[in-house]
Amino acid sequence: QKEVEQDPGPLSVPEGAIVSLNCTYSNSAFQYFMWYRQYSRKGPELLMYTYSSGNKEDGRFTAQVDKSSKYISLFIRDSQPSDSATYLCAMSGVHQTGANNLFFGTGTRLTVIP
Amino acid sequence: KAGVTQTPRYLIKTRGQQVTLSCSPISGHRSVSWYQQTPGQGLQFLFEYFSETQRNKGNFPGRFSGRQFSNSRSEMNVSTLELGDSALYLCASSPGGVEQFFGPGTRLTVL
Numbered sequence: 613q614k615e616v617e618q619d620p621g622p623l624s625v626p627e628g629a630i631v632s633l634n635c636t637y638s639n640s641a642f643q644y645f646m647w648y649r650q651y652s653r654k655g656p657e658l659l660m661y662t663y664s665s666g667n668k669e670d671g672r673f674t675a676q677v678d679k680s681s682k683y684i685s686l687f688i689r690d691s692q693p694s695d696s697a698t699y700l701c702a703m704s705g706v707h708q709t710g711a712n713n714l715f716f717g718t719g720t721r722l723t724v725i726p
Numbered sequence: 727k728a729g730v731t732q733t734p735r736y737l738i739k740t741r742g743q744q745v746t747l748s749c750s751p752i753s754g755h756r757s758v759s760w761y762q763q764t765p766g767q768g769l770q771f772l773f774e775y776f777s778e779t780q781r782n783k784g785n786f787p788g789r790f791s792g793r794q795f796s797n798s799r800s801e802m803n804v805s806t807l808e809l810g811d812s813a814l815y816l817c818a819s820s821p822g823g824v825e826q827f828f829g830p831g832t833r834l835t836v837l
Contacts, residue, residue, distance in 0.1 A: 644824040655730070655816055655828035700769065704824050713759060713782050714826060718768035
């Protein structure tokens with residue numbers, strides 16, 4: 613079993629829809645939870661990150677973390693064609709050495725249809 | 727501020743050869759991490775360097791190695807290339823903490 617599971621999609625929605633993207637994980641040591649967006653032929657771009665449980669909002673994007681269920685979500689409101697990309701969840705624990713490596717989901721490909 | 731740069735962007739090699747990829751982090755960032763991205767496995771952590779020292783390593787064979795220079799630039803090397811090494815290799819730099827900023831990647835094709 614992979615440490616981070618993510619539905620690969622693909623997911624197609626009409627413009628203006630609310631999009632829900634989700635990941636589950638198995639390692640209870642994860643403390644930081646991130647969402648990246650990756651356009652075709654580009655590197656991943658950090659959208660937002662949260663520490664421990666709770667919600668975080670940034671414009672049309674809302675990230676939720678439920679550590680008790682080991683489940684994280686990203687919601688996109690009023691989706692736009694420019695949101696069409698692959699969305700990757702990523703997680704990290706806290707290392708005593710300060711080492712910093714991320715565990716990624718495989719990504720969900722989203723298409724927003726005009 | 728300039729972003730993370732990686733060279734070359736595309737590379738074609740044959741089995742058995744070796745390859746060196748280069749990464750220049752964002753100015754002031756001392757941590758550089760390398761990841762391999764494939765359609766089947768997604769993004770997998772290779773190793774992280776901080777102040778010229780390898781601080782963490784993923785589960786890859788010893789054919790994969792890296793180093794970091796005093797100016798924080800980093801290189802990774804893959805020796806004795808195999809077909810399965812075909813992938814997008816991504817470099818990420820970090821100022822500290824968990825935020826990592828990725829470069830555009832080097833697409834390696836092994837024939």
